[in-house]
Amino acid sequence: MSSVFGKPRAGSGPPSTPLEVNLAILGRRGAGKSALTVKFLTKRFISEYDPNLEDTYSSEETVDHQPVHLRVMDTADLDTPRNCERYLNWAHAFLVVYSVDSRQSFDSSSSYLELLALHAKETQRSVPALLLGNKLDMAQYRQVTKAEGVALAGRFGCLFFEVSACLDFEHVQHVFHEAVREARRELEKSPLTRPLFISEERALPHQAPLTARHGLASCTFNTLSTVSLKEMPTVAQAKLVTVKSSRAQSKRKAPTLTLLKGFKIF
Numbered sequence: 001m002s003s004v005f006g007k008p009r010a011g012s013g014p015p016s017t018p019l020e021v022n023l024a025i026l027g028r029r030g031a032g033k034s035a036l037t038v039k040f041l042t043k044r045f046i047s048e049y050d051p052n053l054e055d056t057y058s059s060e061e062t063v064d065h066q067p068v069h070l071r072v073m074d075t076a077d078l079d080t081p082r083n084c085e086r087y088l089n090w091a092h093a094f095l096v097v098y099s100v101d102s103r104q105s106f107d108s109s110s111s112y113l114e115l116l117a118l119h120a121k122e123t124q125r126s127v128p129a130l131l132l133g134n135k136l137d138m139a140q141y142r143q144v145t146k147a148e149g150v151a152l153a154g155r156f157g158c159l160f161f162e163v164s165a166c167l168d169f170e171h172v173q174h175v176f177h178e179a180v181r182e183a184r185r186e187l188e189k190s191p192l193t194r195p196l197f198i199s200e201e202r203a204l205p206h207q208a209p210l211t212a213r214h215g216l217a218s219c220t221f222n223t224l225s226t227v228s229l230k231e232m233p234t235v236a237q238a239k240l241v242t243v244k245s246s247r248a249q250s251k252r253k254a255p256t257l258t259l260l261k262g263f264k265i266f
């Protein structure tokens with residue numbers, strides 16, 4: 001969606017270097033991570049998807065008059081966090097998604113928040129997370145109350161929103177932009193760019209019990225000082241796709257979209 005939504009207006013001053021923000025979307029299968037990602041990128045709602053695809057998308061945004069080069073990793077864990085290195089050391093902010101009509105997905109979101117809290121503790125570096133209760137349009141089938149969402153977010157000190165990938169775009173965009181704001185605040189506190197590293201594939205033996213206690217046995221929280229690291233070339237284990245057009249929604253005749261790999265968009 002190169003610059004379509006957030007293009008700086010002509011005459012709005014000299015262009016500044018875009019802030020680079022990496023955003024990872026986490027949550028149980030079916031919570032609506034892909035639908036939210038695609039809604040944000042294209043203003044469209046998808047109803048068919050390939051649950052095994054994990055992609056990272058790139059979008060030029062303007063948030064509070066500042067250009068932002070945003071990368072969004074739509075993760076595809078199975079039911080619990082797995083091989084979390086690929087996003088733990090990459091993201092500047094996390095969107096943890098559950099579905100308001102699924103208690104299981106809410107429980108998983110709690111596991112993800114635990115994981116992020118543990119990682120922050122291990123690395124002494126906090127990365128903002130936002131908790132999203134998705135599928136608000138399905139509120140009549142609610143299994144999770146808004147109060148529970150608020151309480152869980154409060155426990156982990158994160159922002160909380162209820163959204164729907166199939167309702168208004170502006171609300172979804174607002175949430176993504178809030179994530180950028182949170183990331184920016186954190187980056188301003190520690191202006192050094194976060195290291196784009198992935199670890200060699202080996203776990204730290206002493207960390208296993210900690211993660212296992214939280215049902216996160218397949219995740220390791222490697223820090224710069226404890227493992228040998230290699231520089232991450234681009235986005236780890238993910239295909240980078242630039243979405244080229246998203247004026248689609250505002251036009252009567254749907255134009256050709258450069259589609260997100262694997263999605264059918266209607």
Ligand SMILES: Nc1nc2c(ncn2[C@@H]2O[C@H](COP(=O)(O)OP(=O)(O)OP(=O)(O)O)[C@@H](O)[C@H]2O)c(=O)[nH]1
Pocket residue numbers: 027028029030031032033034035036046047048049050051052075076077134135136137138163164165166167
């Ligand atoms: N009614 C409704 N359905 C939604 C919403 N968001 C997603 N869905 C549907 O829920 C199903 C799962 O959505 P996905 O976006 O693929 O969920 P995901 O979290 O990416 O799941 P994986 O791809 O398996 O990791 C799909 O059938 C979507 O069409 C929503 O806000 N409202």
